Amino acid sequence: MRCRTAAVVGQRWGMLAATAVSQSATDPLAGLVLGDVPEPEPPPGWSVVRVVSSSLNMHDLWTLRGVGHPPDRLPIILGCDAAGYDEDGNEVIVHPVIADPDAGRGDETLDPGRALLSERHNGSFAEYLTVPARNLIPKPSWLSFDEAACLPVAWTTAYRMLFTQAKITAGDSVLVQGAGGGVASAAIKLAVAAGAVVYATSRSEDKRTQAMAWGARLAVPTGERLPERVDVVIETVGEATWSHSMRSLRPGGTIVIAGATSGVNPPADLGRIFYLQQRILGSTGCTRSELVALLKLMDATGLRPVIDRTLPLDEIHKGFQLMIDGQLTGKLVIKEIAR
Numbered sequence: 422m423r424c425r426t427a428a429v430v431g432q433r434w435g436m437l438a439a440t441a442v443s444q445s446a447t448d449p450l451a452g453l454v455l456g457d458v459p460e461p462e463p464p465p466g467w468s469v470v471r472v473v474s475s476s477l478n479m480h481d482l483w484t485l486r487g488v489g490h491p492p493d494r495l496p497i498i499l500g501c502d503a504a505g506y507d508e509d510g511n512e513v514i515v516h517p518v519i520a521d522p523d524a525g526r527g528d529e530t531l532d533p534g535r536a537l538l539s540e541r542h543n544g545s546f547a548e549y550l551t552v553p554a555r556n557l558i559p560k561p562s563w564l565s566f567d568e569a570a571c572l573p574v575a576w577t578t579a580y581r582m583l584f585t586q587a588k589i590t591a592g593d594s595v596l597v598q599g600a601g602g603g604v605a606s607a608a609i610k611l612a613v614a615a616g617a618v619v620y621a622t623s624r625s626e627d628k629r630t631q632a633m634a635w636g637a638r639l640a641v642p643t644g645e646r647l648p649e650r651v652d653v654v655i656e657t658v659g660e661a662t663w664s665h666s667m668r669s670l671r672p673g674g675t676i677v678i679a680g681a682t683s684g685v686n687p688p689a690d691l692g693r694i695f696y697l698q699q700r701i702l703g704s705t706g707c708t709r710s711e712l713v714a715l716l717k718l719m720d721a722t723g724l725r726p727v728i729d730r731t732l733p734l735d736e737i738h739k740g741f742q743l744m745i746d747g748q749l750t751g752k753l754v755i756k757e758i759a760r
């Protein structure tokens with residue numbers, strides 16, 4: 422379906438975009454409108470990017486469901502990931518965290534005013550995007566636009582969870598919950614590349630098979646006991662896997678949590694945490710430096726993202742439905758449509 426969104430009536434129509442216009446916990450796609458919007462004008466210090474590829478994240482779905490995104494910030498163009506060309510024709514990747522490192526004591530993810538692309542500023546499901554010039558990173562030639570568009574949210578989140586938060590080293594054992602997810606698939610591949618012994622869980626036999634193909638030592642059905650207690654758990658699933666994460670962790674081990682797709686309020690089990698001296702660390706987004714470090718690691722190891730499929734922007738509703746149905750393994754890339 423294509424139509425013009427009421428909020429931009431009267432302005433110059435220039436590009437196709439996928440805009441969140443309303444929110445519903447039960448029918449999120451009802452608020453997703455594919456239509457013409459004006460091309461963006463960059464404020465001073467900001468750059469225009471012609472988007473070639475972007476990718477879908479659960480974050481886009483949360484916005485449509487009304488989770489973590491106040492309705493007064495609608496309408497807004499969705500999309501947190503982007504790779505494309507800057508105004509001088511250079512190939513770039515967009516760092517999606519719009520924030521001031523100084524306000525976060527050197528870490529922009531700790532800036533109280535930080536915003537991920539599509540939270541306060543229009544996102545990347547459009548032909549053009551504007552971001553602060555600082556948020557542009559040169560795209561290496563060895564990475565395709567589609568691959569590059571998978572990195573800014575999912576892969577950097579996994580990178581920060583493993584290396585900045587948990588500080589894993591070769592030989593550590595790492596459990597990754599929900600193997601098929603964008604963040605989880607990245608975490609499996611990154612942890613394997615770092616020399617960790619990796620265990621994974623998934624509800625799907627196919628995704629467990631995939632996890633083993635990516636180098637996991639063992640992939641088991643969600644909730645099944647592991648052969649050993651692990652040093653680190655990478656959690657993005659939440660309620661459905663939390664008690665398994667706690668039970669699978671060795672004394673003194675670390676759970677890093679960056680998401681809770683299946684629910685945010687599992688039993689806390691405080692006795693286990695203090696008695697076994699476990700550490701639970703939250704993690705959100707990444708710094709520009711971490712995205713640059715991730716690129717170096719991928720260059721050194723040859724790692725590439727898992728891409729389930731690529732869809733054109735005008736089929737984005739189908740992409741969202743696949744994500745809602747849990748049908749994806751890894752990332753779904755959205756190709757922008759130049760007109």
Ligand SMILES: NC(=O)c1ccc[n+]([C@@H]2O[C@H](COP(=O)([O-])OP(=O)(O)OC[C@H]3O[C@@H](n4cnc5c(N)ncnc54)[C@H](OP(=O)(O)O)[C@@H]3O)[C@@H](O)[C@H]2O)c1
Nearest residue numbers: 479599600601602603604623624657661679680682705706
């Ligand atoms: N803090 C941050 O900066 C940050 C960044 C990125 C993502 N996130 C959050 O992290 C979560 C995952 O994001 P994503 O983009 O990786 O999403 P995704 O690609 O849709 O993956 C979600 C994964 O969670 C698992 N899952 C979902 N419901 C489940 C259930 N009921 N029981 C067991 N497993 C279940 C699934 O694994 P299987 O199908 O393999 O079982 C699925 O592959 C989201 O909540 C997202 O908002 C946070």
